Amino acid sequence: MINDSDLSASLEDYLEAILILEKRNRVARVKEIAEALNVQMPSVSGALKVLRSRGLVHYEKNSYIRLTEEGMKVAKSIQDRHFALAGFLRKVLNLSADSAQDIACKIEHVITPELASRFRSLTQYIEDEVIANQMSRDSWEMLITGHQKNDSDN
Amino acid sequence: MINDSDLSASLEDYLEAILILEKRNRVARVKEIAEALNVQMPSVSGALKVLRSRGLVHYEKNSYIRLTEEGMKVAKSIQDRHFALAGFLRKVLNLSADSAQDIACKIEHVITPELASRFRSLTQYIEDEVIANQMSRDSWEMLITGHQKNDSDN
Numbered sequence: 001m002i003n004d005s006d007l008s009a010s011l012e013d014y015l016e017a018i019l020i021l022e023k024r025n026r027v028a029r030v031k032e033i034a035e036a037l038n039v040q041m042p043s044v045s046g047a048l049k050v051l052r053s054r055g056l057v058h059y060e061k062n063s064y065i066r067l068t069e070e071g072m073k074v075a076k077s078i079q080d081r082h083f084a085l086a087g088f089l090r091k092v093l094n095l096s097a098d099s100a101q102d103i104a105c106k107i108e109h110v111i112t113p114e115l116a117s118r119f120r121s122l123t124q125y126i127e128d129e130v131i132a133n134q135m136s137r138d139s140w141e142m143l144i145t146g147h148q149k150n151d152s153d154n
Numbered sequence: 155m156i157n158d159s160d161l162s163a164s165l166e167d168y169l170e171a172i173l174i175l176e177k178r179n180r181v182a183r184v185k186e187i188a189e190a191l192n193v194q195m196p197s198v199s200g201a202l203k204v205l206r207s208r209g210l211v212h213y214e215k216n217s218y219i220r221l222t223e224e225g226m227k228v229a230k231s232i233q234d235r236h237f238a239l240a241g242f243l244r245k246v247l248n249l250s251a252d253s254a255q256d257i258a259c260k261i262e263h264v265i266t267p268e269l270a271s272r273f274r275s276l277t278q279y280i281e282d283e284v285i286a287n288q289m290s291r292d293s294w295e296m297l298i299t300g301h302q303k304n305d306s307d308n
Contacts, residue, residue: 093272106264110257118247118298125297130284143279144272 009109012078013037014047015056018067019075027064081108084116088123094141163263166232167191168201169210172221173229181218235262238270242277248295 007015017036021028030048034041048065051057056071067075082104089100111119131140142148161169171190175182184202188195202219205211210225221229236258243254265273285294296302 092276093269095269103264103269107261110260115247115249115257117300121298121300122246144275146271146275 015075016078081116084120088119092126169229170232235270238274242273246280248298
C-alpha cells in the first residue's frame with residue numbers, strides 16, 4: 001500500500017493531472033500531461049517511470065497513460081485535499097477562485113487527509129452557521145479582509 | 155527593496171533562523187544556523203553569500219552573522235506569517251503545538267502577508283465570538299475533528 005507521504009509534491013501533481021485528463025478524455029497522453037503541468041515531455045516520461053515502478057500508473061512508451069486502482073486512490077485523495085483547501089480559501093478567507101486554486105495547489109501536498117477534513121468542517125460551520133444565521137456575506141468579508149467589498153481580494 | 159516573493163522557501167528559512175538566533179544570542183554563527191536547519195555548514199555558507207549579495211545579512215567568513223535592516227524586515231514578515239498560521243492551526247483546527255509549528259513552517263512560504271492577516275482575523279473571530287460565546291472549547295473541538303476529546307489531534 002502506497003502512503004501519500006511517500007510521494008514528492010511533484011509526483012502528486014502528476015497523479016492529479018492524470019486523474020483530470022482521464023476524467024476528461026478517458027486516457028492521458030504524455031504531451032497533454034506536459035502541457036497541463038507546464039513541463040518538458042522528457043520530465044513527464046521520467047516521472048511516469050517512477051510512478052509505474054510504484055504501481056500507480058499503466059504506461060508503455062508511446063501509449064496512453066492510465067492510473068492503476070492504487071494510483072486512482074492516491075490521486076483522489078490529493079484532489080480531495082485540494083477541494084477542501086480551495087473551498088476554504090474561497091468561501092472563508094474570501095480569495096478569488098483563481099488565487100484559491102493556486103494556493104491550494106501548493107498547500108495540498110503538506111496536509112494530511114485528516115487535516116483537510118478539519119478545513120472542510122470549518123468551512124461548513126462558517127457557511128451554515130455564521131454566514132447564514134449571524135451576519136451577511138458582506139459583513140463576513142469585511143471582518144476577514146478588513147476592507148469594504150470590492151477591495152476584498154489579495 | 156527586496157520583495158519576499160523573490161526569495162526561495164529555503165532562503166526564507168535561513169532568515170527566520172538567523173532572526174531567532176539573534177534574538178537569543180545577539181548574533182548568529184554558521185554552526186548554529188546549520189544545527190537549527192539541520193543542514194551542512196557549506197550549505198549555510200552558500201546561502202549566506204546569496205543573502206549577503208541581496209543586502210539581507212552582514213557576513214564575513216569566520217565571523218558572526220547579523221541581519222541588515224532590510225533582512226530584519228523580511229525575516230519578521232516571514233515570522234509573522236508563521237505565527238498567524240501556527241495560531242490558526244492550533245486554536246481553530248485543534249492541532250498539537252508541534253504539528254502546528256511543523257505545518258506552519260511549510261505553508262508560511264506560499265502565503266502573502268495579506269492572507270496571513272486573514273488567517274489571524276478568522277482565528278480571532280473563532281476564539282472571541284464562537285468559543286467564548288456560543289459553545290465550549292470541547293464542543294468546538296468535536297465539531298472540527300469529529301471526535302470526542304482525547305482523540306482530537308492528527
